[in-house]
Amino acid sequence: MNFRYFEWNEKFGRNNTQGAFDTLWNLFQELLTVASGDVGQALRWLTELDKEYSITDQFDEEYSLGDFLDDLKDRGYIEKDDSDQVVITRKTERSLRQKSLNEIFKNLQKGGVGDHKTPYSGKGLERQPETRAWIPGDDIGQIDSVGTMLNMLNHSSIECFELQENDLSVYDTDHHTSVSTVLLIDISHSMILYGEDRITPAKKVAMALSELIMTNFAKDSLDIIVFGNEAWEISVEDLPYLKVGPYHTNTLQGLERARHILQRKKFANKQIFMITDGKPSAMFENGKLYKNSFGLDRKIVNKVLDEAVKCRREKITITTFMITSDPYLQGFVRELTEANKGKAYYASLDELGGYIFEDYIQNRRKNVK
Structure with missing residues (x-):
């Protein structure tokens, strides 16, 4: 255990100062997410908001943005990098993921998210109250001793107690499963x-989903791919800094990369979650980027549909989260969904997190053979 000591500062000793910091910290994290982790930009926006809405004037104690900046440094949320630029720390990255997770769970209906069990019984981690007859291969640690004794007494006498194999009774257990997920994010x-x-x-959902999996479902896997003119993998730590570029939409390469990742995973359930608002408008052909932003180019669309079929044959479900209401583009999504036998949601931006989380939970409730 490491200890870090600071010179006593009076403002840390007052409870209401903590409230001032928390208020600004919550707002600052929102601004950081929009600013793609740019501390300078987030602080400029915070200063403008304070000037317009007098945020710091609402606190009971004297607490300025300068005090807030000092607290950020002292608490390890920001630091200077090798080029003397102020950047966020790993602690802040984790806080952003946790905040996104809390925000999405807060918006889910009560009871909408369970503890991720399958609806099937078998070998598992959690004992059910129901019992059944023992069969060879059952875990002896799950034997119902009371039920077994009662079964034995039904055919025994006072002089002779005889335990038979068919007397054995065991508790059922919930069957837990694991899922390998690739999250595709459109950054066109x-x-x-x-x-x-x-x-x-989209960033918030990715941060929240990664935090959920890392903290609650360690046996699951989550890989993240972004796609524009081309597709590439990013790490969880990269999410706060994710930006949109001057890109077309190479949906084909995004799906190909996701499928290749999942081919290497030894999981019973494999799925692709794709967040997009547009049509596929680019692909590589003979080593060159072929692009067409006008309408739905059938050459590109047909290649994407072929990839969806390949995923279906490899038992990889594609769930598309379409964050646009354009009927023309929804037609493409219907074609993609039919080719893969997957699912599609036409989600508004404020509903996106709830849709993805509930779908992720449902997809974990599958039987593992």
């Missing part, structure tokens, strides 16, 4: 077109 230019920020909700 359309994700910020028309004054609507679509990438920030």
